[in-house]
Amino acid sequence: MAELVGIYAASHGPLIVRKWNALSAECRHTIDTAFNELGRRINAARADVLIVISPDHWVNFFIDNLPAICVGVGETHDGPPEPWLAEFPHKQMVGHAPLAQHIVEHAFTRGFEPSISYKLALDHGFCVPLWKAGVAPMPAIVPVVLNTVEPPFPSVRRCFEWGTVLRDAIAGFAGNTRVAILASGGLSHSIGEATMGAIDEAFDRECLQHFASGDRDTLFDFLDQRMAAAGNGTAEVRNWVAAHGAATACGFDLIHYSAIADVYVGCGFASWNAFKKI
Numbered sequence: 001m002a003e004l005v006g007i008y009a010a011s012h013g014p015l016i017v018r019k020w021n022a023l024s025a026e027c028r029h030t031i032d033t034a035f036n037e038l039g040r041r042i043n044a045a046r047a048d049v050l051i052v053i054s055p056d057h058w059v060n061f062f063i064d065n066l067p068a069i070c071v072g073v074g075e076t077h078d079g080p081p082e083p084w085l086a087e088f089p090h091k092q093m094v095g096h097a098p099l100a101q102h103i104v105e106h107a108f109t110r111g112f113e114p115s116i117s118y119k120l121a122l123d124h125g126f127c128v129p130l131w132k133a134g135v136a137p138m139p140a141i142v143p144v145v146l147n148t149v150e151p152p153f154p155s156v157r158r159c160f161e162w163g164t165v166l167r168d169a170i171a172g173f174a175g176n177t178r179v180a181i182l183a184s185g186g187l188s189h190s191i192g193e194a195t196m197g198a199i200d201e202a203f204d205r206e207c208l209q210h211f212a213s214g215d216r217d218t219l220f221d222f223l224d225q226r227m228a229a230a231g232n233g234t235a236e237v238r239n240w241v242a243a244h245g246a247a248t249a250c251g252f253d254l255i256h257y258s259a260i261a262d263v264y265v266g267c268g269f270a271s272w273n274a275f276k277k278i
């Protein structure tokens with residue numbers, strides 16, 4: 001059976017790339033160091049397939065068609081369409097249709113009915129962490145779009161449960177495939193609203209403590225009470241919650257956190273170890 005060999009999370013603030021040359025040397029060093037360690041861990045896992053959980057930032061979907069969850073089941077996916085990601089080295093990325101289809105079929109037995117897409121373009125949410133972390137060789141990518149950009153959002157508990165669906169689907173997939181999961185997004189940030197650029201560092205640090213403690217109910221209650229007021233982009237923490245569900249809510253290892261005002265995002269980087277216990 002397939003093996004879950006790693007679970008990771010990282011922020012993907014666009015300014016990490018878009019504003020890179022204007023950032024201070026100290027800021028670039030902080031971001032590079034965190035991404036390098038994340039990439040070292042991802043590459044060490046030697047995954048054949050990387051399931052990337054990210055929102056879609058209005059590239060594939062809009063308010064006329066906005067799935068809560070969409071699994072990319074295509075043989076390939078297009079690279080990022082953002083002009084400022086033109087130097088991203090992959091114009092196309094290989095998918096893993098059999099695992100993606102298996103995830104969807106398993107989900108339908110678990111009370112989830114995700115949308116599917118045979119043709120996704122993977123925007124900065126997917127590609128900034130892959131690029132900045134230096135993921136190489138690039139595994140096959142199974143994109144999972146989780147709507148964390150436009151309410152209504154899946155509940156925190158539902159996102160956690162979705163993570164357990166991913167975990168169990170991997171465990172039931174025939175073959176010797178090595179599979180890892182990367183959650184992309186968060187932590188606190190505010191985009192296109194009056195508080196744009198604000199970072200709620202207190203929220204981020206408490207949030208990370210709750211991930212680390214493994215007390216899922218405390219984490220859920222905290223996010224239910226605090227996430228909505230911590231900036232509209234903070235909803236992306238749901239992607240971390242899905243990864244947390246896949247990791248059975250324990251073994252969280254923080255690589256780095258900084259509230260980086262110059263990129264408008266509370267930048268977090270982490271991996272989970274709990275998959276070893278599955």
Ligand SMILES: [Fe+2]
Binds near residue numbers: 012055057125185233
């Ligand atoms: Fe985002």
